[in-house]
Amino acid sequence: xxxxxxxxxxxxxxxxxxxxxxxxxxxxxVIPLNGAGPSVLALEINPFIVIEPNGKxxxxxxxxxxxxxxxxxxxxxxxxxxxxxxxxxxxxxxxxKGKYGDQxxxxxxxxxxxxxxxxxxxxxxxxxxxxxxxxRWSVPESECYAKEAKVFHKPSGKSLTYGEVADEASKFEVPxxxxxxxxxxxKIVGKYAPRLDVPARVTGxxxxxxxxxxxxxVYAVMIHNPHIFGxxxxxxxxxxxxxxxxxxxxxxxxPMPHRTAEAVAIIADNxxxxxxxxxxxxxxxENGTIPHTxxxxxxxxxxxxxxxxxxLKGEESGDFAAAFAGAxxxxxxxxxxxxxxxxxxxxxxxxxxxKEDGTVEVWAPIQGPDWALRDLAGYLKIKPEQIKIxxxxxxxxxxxxxxxxxxxxxxxxSKEVKKPVKLVWTREDDITQGPYRPGMMARMQGGVDEKxxxxxxxxxxxxxxxxxxxxxxxxxxxxxxxxxxxxxxEQKYTIPAFKxxxxxxDTEIPIVWWRSVYASNFGFSQxxxxxxxxxxxxKDPLKARLEMMxxxxxxxxxxxxxxxxxxxEKLPAGYGKxxxxxxSFGSISACCVTVSKHGAGVKVEKVVSVIDxxxxxxxDNVKAQTEGNIVMGITAAVKKGVTFTHGQADHxxxxxxxxxxxxxxxxxxxxxxxxxxxxxxxxxxxxPPIAPALANAVFAATxxxxxxxxxxxxxxx
Amino acid sequence: xxxxxxxxxGKNFTLDIDPKMPLxxxxxxxxxxxxTKFGCGIAQCGACTxxxxxxxxxxxxxxxxxxxxxxxxxxEGLGTEENLHPVQQAWIEEQVPQCGYCQSGQIMAAxxxxxxxxxxxxxxxDSAMRGHICRCGTYDRIRKAIKRAAxxxxxASVTGGK
Numbered sequence: 001x002x003x004x005x006x007x008x009x010x011x012x013x014x015x016x017x018x019x020x021x022x023x024x025x026x027x028x029x030v031i032p033l034n035g036a037g038p039s040v041l042a043l044e045i046n047p048f049i050v051i052e053p054n055g056k057x058x059x060x061x062x063x064x065x066x067x068x069x070x071x072x073x074x075x076x077x078x079x080x081x082x083x084x085x086x087x088x089x090x091x092x093x094x095x096x097k098g099k100y101g102d103q104x105x106x107x108x109x110x111x112x113x114x115x116x117x118x119x120x121x122x123x124x125x126x127x128x129x130x131x132x133x134x135x136r137w138s139v140p141e142s143e144c145y146a147k148e149a150k151v152f153h154k155p156s157g158k159s160l161t162y163g164e165v166a167d168e169a170s171k172f173e174v175p176x177x178x179x180x181x182x183x184x185x186x187k188i189v190g191k192y193a194p195r196l197d198v199p200a201r202v203t204g205x206x207x208x209x210x211x212x213x214x215x216x217x218v219y220a221v222m223i224h225n226p227h228i229f230g231x232x233x234x235x236x237x238x239x240x241x242x243x244x245x246x247x248x249x250x251x252x253x254x255p256m257p258h259r260t261a262e263a264v265a266i267i268a269d270n271x272x273x274x275x276x277x278x279x280x281x282x283x284x285x286e287n288g289t290i291p292h293t294x295x296x297x298x299x300x301x302x303x304x305x306x307x308x309x310x311x312l313k314g315e316e317s318g319d320f321a322a323a324f325a326g327a328x329x330x331x332x333x334x335x336x337x338x339x340x341x342x343x344x345x346x347x348x349x350x351x352x353x354x355k356e357d358g359t360v361e362v363w364a365p366i367q368g369p370d371w372a373l374r375d376l377a378g379y380l381k382i383k384p385e386q387i388k389i390x391x392x393x394x395x396x397x398x399x400x401x402x403x404x405x406x407x408x409x410x411x412x413x414s415k416e417v418k419k420p421v422k423l424v425w426t427r428e429d430d431i432t433q434g435p436y437r438p439g440m441m442a443r444m445q446g447g448v449d450e451k452x453x454x455x456x457x458x459x460x461x462x463x464x465x466x467x468x469x470x471x472x473x474x475x476x477x478x479x480x481x482x483x484x485x486x487x488x489x490e491q492k493y494t495i496p497a498f499k500x501x502x503x504x505x506d507t508e509i510p511i512v513w514w515r516s517v518y519a520s521n522f523g524f525s526q527x528x529x530x531x532x533x534x535x536x537x538x539k540d541p542l543k544a545r546l547e548m549m550x551x552x553x554x555x556x557x558x559x560x561x562x563x564x565x566x567x568x569e570k571l572p573a574g575y576g577k578x579x580x581x582x583x584s585f586g587s588i589s590a591c592c593v594t595v596s597k598h599g600a601g602v603k604v605e606k607v608v609s610v611i612d613x614x615x616x617x618x619x620d621n622v623k624a625q626t627e628g629n630i631v632m633g634i635t636a637a638v639k640k641g642v643t644f645t646h647g648q649a650d651h652x653x654x655x656x657x658x659x660x661x662x663x664x665x666x667x668x669x670x671x672x673x674x675x676x677x678x679x680x681x682x683x684x685x686x687x688p689p690i691a692p693a694l695a696n697a698v699f700a701a702t703x704x705x706x707x708x709x710x711x712x713x714x715x716x717x
Numbered sequence: 718x719x720x721x722x723x724x725x726x727g728k729n730f731t732l733d734i735d736p737k738m739p740l741x742x743x744x745x746x747x748x749x750x751x752x753t754k755f756g757c758g759i760a761q762c763g764a765c766t767x768x769x770x771x772x773x774x775x776x777x778x779x780x781x782x783x784x785x786x787x788x789x790x791x792x793e794g795l796g797t798e799e800n801l802h803p804v805q806q807a808w809i810e811e812q813v814p815q816c817g818y819c820q821s822g823q824i825m826a827a828x829x830x831x832x833x834x835x836x837x838x839x840x841x842x843d844s845a846m847r848g849h850i851c852r853c854g855t856y857d858r859i860r861k862a863i864k865r866a867a868x869x870x871x872x873a874s875v876t877g878g879k
Contacts, residue, residue: 194812198814201814202801202809202813203752204752204791204793206817210754270747271746272742273735343852344816345754345756345818345851345852346816395817395819396852427757620812624855627857628853631851659850660854660856661848663844
């Protein structure tokens with residue numbers, strides 16, 4: 001722990017004119033913070049809290065906002081312990097620098113990872129401010145308390161603003177173990193609050209990455225190879241260069257984490273000129289064998305072959321082979337899920353300025369400025385200190401914008417043309433180039449004894465792995481992201497013989513995490529297949545799940561679902577209900593889908609979702625995220641996935657790559673189970689139970705078992 | 718290139734641009750109003766919706782030469798934080814946006830609907846909004862917000878804003 005006075009003395013600086021960085025967990029540094037000029041005296045109590053003597057309080061949000069609400073959620077944790085109201089503070093987005101720690105919005109981690117450390121940062125600052133005021137007044141600290149950005153002396157009623165004591169406060173040692181509030185004393189956390197960023201988002205004033213302009217910039221449009229990995233043989237730009245505003249057509253590259261693809265770009269004065277040129281540039285590609293190898297059919301064929309063999313064992317409790325052999329009734333099934341595009345409404349985009357002096361500045365909608373800093377430094381072979389990252393709001397992301405190919409493309413182009421380059425992908429780039437949620441298969445086996453107990457269960461995921469493809473991890477072991485999530489320890493079913501295996505099948509189709517990652521694939525196979533086993537056993541889907549559960553939180557979620565979804569009620573003819581429960585990202589989520597028969601298909605009438613995410617920040621945001629997961633979950637179940645034929649994507653834009661529309665929205669109801677447990681994730685856990693609950697409802701209404709996604713609601717095919 | 722005169726939010730702009738340039742890019746990159754969004758470029762998602770003579774219109778496929786002299790309203794012209802349009806107000810009260818990227822288009826469609834039909838039925842709302850994609854999945858709240866705007870707003874001011 002560093003002493004602030006020593007720190008100032010050692011560096012020979014006065015406090016005036018500088019931002020001072022002092023982190024409770026790292027060595028002190030002096031770093032100008034974001035855009036603030038050196039003439040501003042701003043006291044950085046710790047990396048996340050800056051207080052200016054005029055009273056302005058700046059809270060640093062280390063988790064970019066892609067719509068999941070982190071702009072407010074994380075500062076709420078800080079404000080709670082700092083004793084300020086959210087309308088008293090200005091919120092800045094962190095820039096990737098190490099002092100802010102992990103800064104990637106992903107894995108539904110923001111609140112659950114920062115729950116303690118960020119509150120400690122707020123509490124430590126509050127203690128320092130109270131101590132400073134107490135010393136100023138020469139009264140015991142115990143007679144003082146903080147409230148709404150002021151320190152009060154209880155006996156006399158006098159007060160000082162945080163701004164008035166910030167200078168003195170910033171010179172104290174940062175308390176190591178500041179006292180955190182008990183949940184019952186929370187004023188902000190756990191309470192409904194309107195999001196303060198909503199007005200800007202309904203008046204066109206919110207600045208997304210695509211809305212940033214910088215002086216002297218040029219626009220770029222990419223021509224990506226429809227076959228993704230072919231080589232550029234020649235470029236004919238004759239017609240393109242006749243278009244006014246088009247400056248240059250050049251060969252460039254698309255750097256993906258695991259391999260780099262060749263590409264072509266058009267540089268122009270304005271975006272439309274570049275887009276117009278794209279239609280007339282002729283690129284001759286050499287694609288080799290890609291048209292034969294880059295196909296989803298070939299991939300699924302390999303997966304199906306792998307399903308006939310044993311995989312690598314992830315875990316086994318009991319003796320699955322013996323239990324399965326001895327079961328009175330045996331069920332085996334193959335489940336399949338498609339590749340999916342993230343298709344955030346804001347296409348991938350970035351501005352990069354690679355300057356002559358070797359420094360780089362970027363402006364982009366990215367999920368992780370810390371990861372971007374690492375990727376930029378690695379790609380450009382420069383030091384992190386030479387890079388400045390400005391994170392704009394993300395117009396959706398769902399995992400896509402933590403994959404920085406588009407950011408590095410902009411850097412390549414800026415380096416070439418020696419100007420700031422604003423690169424905007426088209427929707428066609430977004431849908432045809434990936435990376436995608438991996439398509440997967442799962443071989444399922446289960447056994448039921450003569451009493452109707454499920455005694456054997458084997459979940460065998462098969463397919464491409466993010467760890468193996470993107471991060472090049474050795475594939476001689478089962479994927480532990482997948483096997484860990486599907487383990488008995490996580491999913492809690494007390495089946496006596498429980499086994500999880502994995503087989504890696506590779507593909508060149510680029511993949512990455514997509515909202516809820518593998519839970520979106522294997523929540524479907526787990527919960528769909530368990531429904532099969534339960535029906536084989538002649539049991540009720542809710543009661544049978546409860547019978548297999550001893551975990552109190554899972555039971556409470558299922559019981560709440562049963563009650564809220566009126567599970568036992570008699571349904572009209574042609575109606576069916578299905579349920580599913582799945583734990584992901586530290587939260588347990590269950591849902592009940594109601595469908596009704598319509599011709600040869602069904603209509604989705606209603607979805608009731610229940611989530612136990614432990615402590616949360618804003619219940620309305622939990623509900624909003626869960627609503628979003630219902631929509632994305634249904635889309636993933638019933639709309640076309642991404643397929644590749646002859647080496648290229650079969651769908652290019654929203655006219656072919658369909659997503660759920662407004663008029664298809666069922667009635668929804670969300671319920672939060674107040675467990676008071678450690679926080680779990682909120683952005684993703686609502687998604688995995690949707691597809692299996694829908695498929696189980698289809699079975700209940702029609703007798704048709706859905707094992708392959710997507711399926712058509714109109715035909716059930 | 719040609720001098721193109723556009724009337725956006727009551728102001729006239731003379732732009733030296735390609736007459737075939739879609740209105741979207743003229744608004745974003747030449748007029749400098751960024752609230753109207755690029756989503757698909759083929760009139761499939763609705764993010765680029767503006768009002769053309771009061772009617773909701775996809776700006777991403779509409780060449781500027783087709784709208785010379787016509788009255789164009791963007792989200793910025795509908796209402797501001799200080800002077801919200803009733804639909805924007807309802808959007809705030811229902812806490813509709815998540816990322817908010819598509820919401821300019823959604824709001825332009827909803828405000829045009831309410832101008833046409835002060836008390837729309839669910840079928841009217843479906844028909845007006847089905848062309849607008851929201852990947853965050855805010856459809857349920859959008860429906861609630863439209864109904865709230867219809868209910869809370871005196872008929873005369875549904876067309877309001879400034």
